[in-house]
Amino acid sequence: MAGTLFDLPTVGDLEESLPQGHAARLEQTLLQARALIESTMSLHRRRPATVSGVTHTDAEVTTETLERLILRARRSVNVALTGSVAFVETVLRCVAEVPSGVTVRVLCTPAALEVSPARLRGLAGVRILPHELSGFVVADGTSAFLRLATQGPADGRAAVVTDRAAVSTLQLLYAGVWSRGRRLVDHPEVSPRLRSELTRRILEQLRSGRTDATAAVELQVSLRTYRRHVAEIMRELNASSRFQAGVRAVELGLLPKAA
Incomplete structure (x- = not known):
């Protein structure tokens, strides 16, 4: 599967071409695809070396990994934020430093919004999703950072994905869910x-x-x-x-x- 390339539609293309009646079904399919990718990487999370385009990283190097991934982007950065304070703050700090020509899109839950509402409301491309997604970042459609949902001592582990087919699937997942998100300007501020x-x-x-x-x-x-x-x-x-x-x-x- 490594090295496979997809002619991936952009987020805008998908929003314009997606039949309204099929949007909910597509979102469910994409969420299942994300779960499949995450479970596949979880099977290998104890392996220290790169396996089939997946490199695992511990929590203590997450900041450095995210900085390298986001700040090297030249075309696009797509982010799904969870309520994890450390993850949200690190990603938003890095996003604030990307070059002006890079398109940034951020999907976040209401809980993640409350971590840093001022920063998020200062970004142009932010949408709210009421249900939880695992935190991940896709840069330029070629590499991704995905937080692994683990329990016990392995909590906080993550994976850097460079396998083109897996990254393309994550990108497609993101496009579908983005099309269903609520614009931040339509999301009321909570007193x-x-x-x-x-x-x-x-x-x-x-x-x-x-x-x-x-x-x-x-x-x-x-x-x-x-x-x-x-x-x-x-x-x-x-x-x-x-x-x-x-x-x-x-x-x-x-x-x-x-x-």
């Missing part, structure tokens, strides 16, 4: 009030379907106080129903998606 611990607990009560009386007892507040908080939260979320409030809470990263 500090909605970030409070009390608000989170109330939103959890609403999602669980508990009655107001039961929820008030659980939170150790009066029924009147609980209902007042609910009304204020719905107003902040511009929601006309409690169900809609729950949906918007997930979209804004105030609640995780239900399992």
Whole structure:
């Protein structure tokens, strides 16, 4: 598979040619493709040397690896940010230093947005995705950095991918998901009030379907106080129903998606 080249469509080409009815199906297919690539690399994550265009790296050299990958880009840098503070901050610092002629696109979750909202809102090409993607960077469509989802002592490991077929698949994955992302300018800024611990607990009560009386007892507040908080939260979320409030809470990263 190494060395295989694909005539890959650009993000713009895909957005213009993609039939609306097939967008959701394509996104699911691409997410499955990403999972396949990640699981394949995970099988080799303990090998120290390059295997089939995949080099593994430990957390302590991640910053140096990202700097080398992003700052050497000459055409494009496509980024998927997760809520990992270190990863988000390192990537955004490097992105700020790329030459002006390099096209930069950033997909991020609401949680990642909150790590550095000022920096992200200062970038032109940023979109929000409500569900989590593994963090990765694709530079010039020829090399990629992918954080590996591992558990235990190996947490924080990553892979640098130079296999052209694998990188092209990641690039195609990115293009499809980008086309479904919400533009950052359309993503409302969340007030500090909605970030409070009390608000989170109330939103959890609403999602669980508990009655107001039961929820008030659980939170150790009066029924009147609980209902007042609910009304204020719905107003902040511009929601006309409690169900809609729950949906918007997930979209804004105030609640995780239900399992």
